[in-house]
Amino acid sequence: MSTFVLVPGAWHGGWWYAPLAVELEKLGHRAECVTLAGLWPEDDLTRRPVNLSSHVEQVTELVADLTAPGGQVVLVGHSYGGQVINGAADRDPSKVSALVHLDTDVVEDGESCWDVTTDENRAYFLESVGADGLGLAPMPFFDERAKPHPFATLLEKSRLTGAWKQVPVKRYAAALDTPGGLQAPSTMAKLRDDPDWHYEEWPATHNVLRDGPDRVLALLRDI
Template sequence: MTTYVLVPGAWHGAWTFEPLARELRTLGHHAYPMSLTGLGSRRHLLTPSVNLDTHIADVVNLLEDEAITDAVLVGHSYGGMVITGAADRVPERVKGLVYVDAMVPEDGQSTWSLVSENERTWYLDGTGENGYTSAPLPFFDPRATPHPLASLLQAVRLEGDLARFAEKSYVYAAKWPTPSPFTELYERLSDSPQWRTHAVESGHNVMREAPRELLEVLLSHG
C-alpha cells in the first residue's frame, strides 16, 4: 500500500485528480487529491497574500497532520513547484516524486522563470480587476478558478536537492498544441540515470487525456 498526495496545477482544484484518486483507492492505496489555498473548493480563501510558500505549507501540513511517512508526491504543471518545496521541507516523509508535465525547480527559480513568454502572457492577461489573480483560460474546465499571481512569481527556496529521493519520475505530454515549455527539461532528465521518464500521447491535461498511462506510472512507485 502506498500513499499518494496529488497536487494540481494552476487554476485547478482536487477535482482534476479525483478520478485517478478513486482508481488508486480501489487498488488499496491511500490517495489525497488536494485543493490548494485559494483554489477549487478553497477559493473563498484567496487573498493577495497567498503565494508559493502557502501552497507548500498546505502539503507539509497534510503530511504532518495525517502522520504520513511514505508519501509519493505527484505534481501537475505548477504543482511541480509545490511538491519540490514540500519534499525539501520534510524529506523524511517523502518516498518518491512524480512530475506530470511539470516544473522541476532548483533553488531560486520560479514558475515565471521556468516558462516561456507564451505562458507569461497567459498569467498577466488574466490579472483582472483585482490585480492579484490570474484568470483561468477560456478553454479550461468550468470548475477552474482564479489563481494567486504571487505563487507564480515567487521563487522557491530549497536547502537540498532532489538527489536525496531515489524514486523520481517525469511524465511528459508530447502533444501540446503550442511548443511545450517542458521539452528541454524532459530531454535533460531522460539523459539522467536518477530519473525515470515517460512520454505520453497527450496534451497538457494528462489526467484527463492519458489516465491509464499516468496510473501505471504512479503504480510503479507502489
C-alpha cells in the same frame, strides 16, 4: 498500500484527480486529492493573499499529518504542482518515498515558474491577470470548477536546499502534444538523460488525464 498526495496544477482543485484517485483506491491505496489555498470555491484572494510558500507549507503540513513515525507518502504534482511537491519534499525528504512529476517545470533554488516557463505562458499570465493583479483568469476551455489562480505563486522564487533530491524514486512524464509547443522544454532537456530520474514522453496533451487515468496509473502503480 501507499498513500498518494495528489497536487494539481494552476487553476485546478483536487477534483481534477478524482478519476485517478478512484483507481488508486480500487488497488488498495490511499489517495489524498489536494485543493491548494486560494483555489477553493469560497476563497477570495483580496482577503487571503497566497503565494508559493503558502502552498508548500500547506502540503508540508498535510504530509506530516499523514505520516506516522517512519511513514512515507508518494507526492504527485501536475504542472505548477511540481514546484509545490518538491518544496514540501525539501522540508523533510525522509517522509517522501517518491516524487512523480506530470509535465511540470522542475526548478532550482531561486527560480520561479515565471523564470522557466515559455514566452507563450508569460504572455497569457499578463493577459489574464485581473484588475486587482491577484488572480489569473482560467483559460476559457477549462472545467467550470476552475478558479482564478494566485499570480504570486508563479512569481515567487523557490527556496530549496536541495534535500528533495534525496527522495529515492523520481519520475517524470512529459506530454508532447501540448498545443502551442512544449510545456516545460528546459526541464525536459535537463531530465531526459538524468540517471536519477525515470523519464517518459507521452503522446498526450498537458491535461494528461483528459483521456482517462490509465496512463498515469501505470506510472504510479508499482511505486
